[in-house]
Amino acid sequence: MTSLSVFRDVPIAQKLEGSLLKIYRQDDSSVKMFLAYKVCMTEGGHPWVSLVVRKTRLQIAEDPSLNYEYLPLAGLKSFIQASLELLFGKHSQAIVEKRVGGVHIVGESGAFQLGAQFLKIWRKNLKTVCIISCQNEQCGLIFRDMGFTVYEYSVWNSTDLCSDPSIFVEVLQHIPAGSILVIGNISDCRFTQNQWTKLMSIIKSKQIFPFFDIPCQGLSTGDLEEDSKFLQHFVSLGFEFFCSQSLSKNFGIYALSFLHTLAYGYSFYKRSLGQLRGPNTTLSGLSWRLHILTLSPARLEGSAKQSLKGVVENIMLIKEKVKEKLRLLGTPGSWNHITRQSGTHGYLGLNYQQVEFLVKKKHIYLPKTSRINFTCINSSNIDYITQSIHEAVMLTEG
């Protein structure tokens, strides 16, 4: 009887990356540390949450009158409007012309889920996805699960120790025409005008569909507008695209994402938006309220922006300290690439052998790429970490 199971042809699922955390958890060394958390960590080693969110959370919990009924299927307009203005700017021409808008959806990769599903159903000719500089390992998985062919690329140049726009251009020259192009955080990629023009022309001529991933607006420069400037380029040059937006890392608003769609004109925008149906109604109004209160313009202008700036300043301070400690230890090599990278995450610029030494001998857990979350470093572990990096480099250089 068992041979007739309806599940007999289902392949055994591949193990996802993320096993690093599992190995870390099983390690019983007292000095062990994990440098690959996704979210911002505090000096005390705890995930950071904006004070505004904390206050709002308490305010909601204490209010028995708040309503648990479901939201309208299309989501809450004011909430979507706020997220849109955050991304495109208050006076964006596309917003004025009513050709951009979106939905909110549960799950930080919910927007990718919804977008991928839309493309699968309504753009049947798109079969290939190219993910550039992806920080979101789930994104590739989502597209793969839907039957797309997925290529993932990092723009990190491990020889020159920098984010390299020429890698970006080269990748685009080689992917099939009509691909979906997921563009993650490329704010450290300093394009020349020439490279930029080339890039745009390839996207246009190969009919590539851009799908932006904005997971931590403001955490690169500390300035919300500055961080989304490259999006404006695409808007002004007349592209149509999708954009996934998450507010977890910058505002501490977890468990939701926005999917925005931008089209040539109102009627096309409406067509695409109409088919972007998410499980919005499945979240009660109460669950959303926290987010909506937090993202209200008045709160944004005030403490949220301020605390964002503080986080970014703190990240740069940590990076400076790491660089300085390595300099004092006399660690071979230039470590300027650490402070040249913006945002919470950055490459240490170590090779596989050095990373393996840190993991196996020093109980410091970081990915093979050596891309770590710098907010995991604090005053109580910085000495151990830099000393260990020094030893790793000395051992392998010799």
Added chain:
Amino acid sequence: MTSLSVFRDVPIAQKLEGSLLKIYRQDDSSVKMFLAYKVCMTEGGHPWVSLVVRKTRLQIAEDPSLNYEYLPLAGLKSFIQASLELLFGKHSQAIVEKRVGGVHIVGESGAFQLGAQFLKIWRKNLKTVCIISCQNEQCGLIFRDMGFTVYEYSVWNSTDLCSDPSIFVEVLQHIPAGSILVIGNISDCRFTQNQWTKLMSIIKSKQIFPFFDIPCQGLSTGDLEEDSKFLQHFVSLGFEFFCSQSLSKNFGIYALSFLHTLAYGYSFYKRSLGQLRGPNTTLSGLSWRLHILTLSPARLEGSAKQSLKGVVENIMLIKEKVKEKLRLLGTPGSWNHITRQSGTHGYLGLNYQQVEFLVKKKHIYLPKTSRINFTCINSSNIDYITQSIHEAVMLTEG
């Protein structure tokens, strides 16, 4: 340029049902009332939330030490185990044999989303979905959006005013072999042994894949075990199936669902489970903690079960009162079908014309099927509602 929009072939989305709520909201009558809310309402006209949930929510909001990091991709084992035992019983043979288990996922229809996606990808030969007694209008939408052909049936017999098992059997006789069969709340369907045997034999011979929808376990009889007994039939007769479970209406735990998979043996179960990947990692541990604390066995045994019983007793009381008021008014017809139905929702047994009278003349909003949420009726609106039903019947009977 606009004619080249990538969205030009996307059809205009169909309006979903649910517009009833929209019309209700636009009605500026002071007597207007909405009888089709999905969740349990309190006597005061507010959505009901278990006291346990309220307490837990406050407890979490006040604890600054709680962790925001992500959960393991497979979800929290203890949480899934608790949900499994709720559904199949603590000593279920299938649990002991390790051939049933599941995942938790965001969104109350998340389980359907995930299950439909699995079936689309791994059971390509299944193309038709038949939804029996669906209370979840999103369910059909989800399958339709994935390209399945969907048929929806209610087992309500509007002539005999009862849930009719023979409708169920007849539908199954006519749907294509190899269909997916979504089975919603059928606890009011009183199968004879003969009908039951026939049903099982059709499902087996036509290789129909059952997909259960358990949205409100315990709200029919007030007894959690009693309400899921029909599932045990399917387990003991050796079927493989999926089961979606939600705890919003019975425990006030919103915004999540479970998808359970049951197979002939451990290896097949593991294959299917391995491919059921949801956006679990996208919810922070904190968001889940509320649910997990609430569903811990100790709490379940105590106040949660007690408050569930209270809710069910209250529902029956409301139904009795409605029936009694109609009797006193001398409304033509027998109204015993109101108390013969269990659960929060039930058919009033009115025809379209009578429903239209209630909506248009009385500002009482209910669906065309006359299936209402009885917890929307309370001491301050019961007289108006029963009087209006009386008038509707008198006008159309005459």
